[in-house]
Amino acid sequence: AQKITQTQPGMFVQEKEAVTLDCTYDTSDPSYGLFWYKQPSSGEMIFLIYQGSYDQQNATEGRYSLNFQKARKSANLVISASQLGDSAMYFCAMREGGETQGGSEKLVFGKGTKLTVNP
Amino acid sequence: DAGVTQSPTHLIKTRGQQVTLRCSPKSGHDTVSWYQQALGQGPQFIFQYYEEEERQRGNFPDRFSGHQFPNYSSELNVNALLLGDSALYLCASSLGWDFDTEAFFGQGTRLTVV
Numbered sequence: 001a002q003k004i005t006q007t008q009p010g011m012f013v014q015e016k017e018a019v020t021l022d023c024t025y026d027t028s029d030p031s032y033g034l035f036w037y038k039q040p041s042s043g044e045m046i047f048l049i050y051q052g053s054y055d056q057q058n059a060t061e062g063r064y065s066l067n068f069q070k071a072r073k074s075a076n077l078v079i080s081a082s083q084l085g086d087s088a089m090y091f092c093a094m095r096e097g098g099e100t101q102g103g104s105e106k107l108v109f110g111k112g113t114k115l116t117v118n119p
Numbered sequence: 120d121a122g123v124t125q126s127p128t129h130l131i132k133t134r135g136q137q138v139t140l141r142c143s144p145k146s147g148h149d150t151v152s153w154y155q156q157a158l159g160q161g162p163q164f165i166f167q168y169y170e171e172e173e174r175q176r177g178n179f180p181d182r183f184s185g186h187q188f189p190n191y192s193s194e195l196n197v198n199a200l201l202l203g204d205s206a207l208y209l210c211a212s213s214l215g216w217d218f219d220t221e222a223f224f225g226q227g228t229r230l231t232v233v
Contacts, residue, residue, distance in 0.1 A: 004161075029218075032218050033218045033219045035221070037224070042226060043229065044224060045211075052218075052219050091162075095216075097217075105152065105167040105174055107164065109162050110161050111159075111161050112161050
């Protein structure tokens with residue numbers, strides 16, 4: 001079963017506006033971490049933000065915030081005040097704690113969302 | 120502080136050949152993981168190395184093997200290359216592998232098999 005689902009293959013946003021990228025996940029592990037990465041055309045995966053399953057508050061990092069709804073198993077990324085340099089692929093990923101299904105060594109990624117910021 | 124570095128950045132190989140990709144982890148990191156990213160897909164976990172041993176392996180054939188050296192750097196070897204092995208290969212380093220451990224990625228090696 002797919003563990004990370006990103007339903008938006010592509011998104012468009014006007015410069016300076018906010019955009020939400022969707023991510024839903026599936027796990028039976030009580031401990032897990034959710035990560036968002038940005039991948040420009042150069043290929044490098046750039047870490048943006050992290051949310052732990054036990055965190056009570058939504059994570060924020062500068063213009064990035066994570067809308068974490070644990071009961072709905074969603075972890076949407078919100079980018080405020082979009083910039084042209086935000087155009088890239090965005091990946092949601094999860095690392096499980098390993099209490100129910102083995103170790104937590106691997107990150108499981110979604111298929112990504114291509115964000116295009118228009119001037 | 121240098122981040123994760125991978126070499127080479129691009130590589131073209133012929134079907135049936137063997138290839139070795141290299142990764143130097145971020146300073147202070149002891150764990151290296153390798154991922155394969157096919158075009159238009161998210162990265163897929165190949166395996167992880169810690170203390171020079173393979174800790175966990177994803178759903179990849181034995182043609183994919185690796186090694187970790189005492190200085191924590193790592194190599195990914197792929198034998199008998201297939202056209203389907205063409206992909207971006209990403210190395211990620213971390214300090215351990217707990218569920219809240221952040222992984223730092225290199226810029227990747229883009230392998231083309233012809």
